[in-house]
Amino acid sequence: MTDYLSNLIARICDRSEELHNGQTISWQALREAEQLANHAYIPQLYQFIEQEPGKEKRRAAYFIITQLSRNTSDPEVIRFLLDRLKLEQDADIITAIQQDLERGPAIPGYIDLEPLFNNTLSLNNNVRRSALLALRGTHNPAVEEWAHNLLKRTSNEYDVYYITLLLHKVGTQKSVPILRRLLEYQRQDVKSLAFATLADIEKEKEAMFYMRCLLRGQLKFEAMEAIYKYADENAIQAVTTRITELLSKRRSNARMTIETVKNGFTDLMLGMEFLFRFRTAKSDIRKTFSWITEKRADYLLPEEKEWVKRHLAH
Incomplete structure (x- = not known):
């Protein structure tokens, strides 16, 4: 292996204190590795990983090779990493490889996913859940069916969350009955993911x-988001009703931060965005916006006031 790669691995494994601006030697080396695109390094790292007994150095080499796979568009590195999952015995290393796969390039559909499938059955929580996250990186249809089978056999609510997160990425029409059942699950984050x-x-x-969910108060943010993305003017009344409800009393910034903001939008902002599409054709919408600006301006949260300023200022 080249002196450069040996040095880079050593720096990634360096646990020295901060250099400057809070950046350690290891942090700088990791950022350097993310930029590598020399394909000639890949076979050298294969050999290094297969021969290196040191856990930390192998971990660093796995990270580097994943970056090279992304930057050189070499999917065979993914096959190598999956094969290594069969050989590695240390749970931390296995978890790390799967985390690299999660953040790395997409896993081609022709690559055997058996190592990841097997690891979703591991007794180790980190191994099990990082395998589920890694499976989000492939479009292989077998993943969806595997997720369905896992849901049937697990009662661990944390695993159910990770499996639902997997279905959020790979789910198709086949998952609809299961997702509907998950809308009744005990955990709010599972219900929210299933709805989305x-x-x-x-x-x-x-x-x-x-619209029914929005009016019944079930998963209100998720229902508003779905209406914003997929509904037509038939949802105007439901959205107007919800906006009126939201502005019936003051809300605190703390409540907004914890419960209602998602991707930079509150549910009120999503509702106003939806109504804004139809403002020129519907006089009732103009009345709603006038009521907001004239009667409820003080009830708006800072982000919502900024939205009103950008969209409704004359």
């Missing part, structure tokens, strides 16, 4: 369902 996934699969076909 269901909406992304069914799109406009379930617009009436999104």
Whole structure:
């Protein structure tokens, strides 16, 4: 292996204190590795990994080779990493490889996923859940069916969350019945993910369902988001009703931060964005916006005030 790669691995493994601006030698080396695109390094790292007894050095080499795979578009590195999952015995190393796979390039559909499937059954929580996250990086249809089978056999609520997160990425029409059942699950984050996934699969076909949820107070943010993405003008009344409810009392910034902000939008902002599409054709919408600006301006949160300033200022 070249002196450069040996030095880079040593620096990644360096546990010295900060250099400057809070950056350690290891941090700088990791950022350097992310930029590498020399394909000639790949076979050298293969050999190093297969011969190196040191756990930390192998871990560093796995990280470097994943970056090279992304930057050189070499999918065979992914096959190598999956094969290494069969050979590595240390749970930390296995978890690290799977984390690299999660953040790395997409896993080609022709590559055997058996090592990841097997690891979703591991007794080690980190191994099991990092395998589920890594499987989000492939479009192989077998992954969806595997997720369905896992849901049938597990009662661990944390695993159910990670499996639902996997379905959020790979779910198709086949997952709709399971996602509907997950809407009744005990954990709020599972219900939210299931709703969002269901909406992304069914799109406009379930617009009436999104409106019913919004009016019944079930998964209100998720319902508003689904309406914003997929509903037409038939949802105007439901959205207006929800906006009126939201502005019936003051809300605190703390409540907003914890419960209602997602991707930079509150549910009120999503509702106003939705209504804004139809403002020129519907006089009731103009009345709603006038009520917001004239009667409820003080009830708006800072982000919402900025939205009103950008969109409704004359």
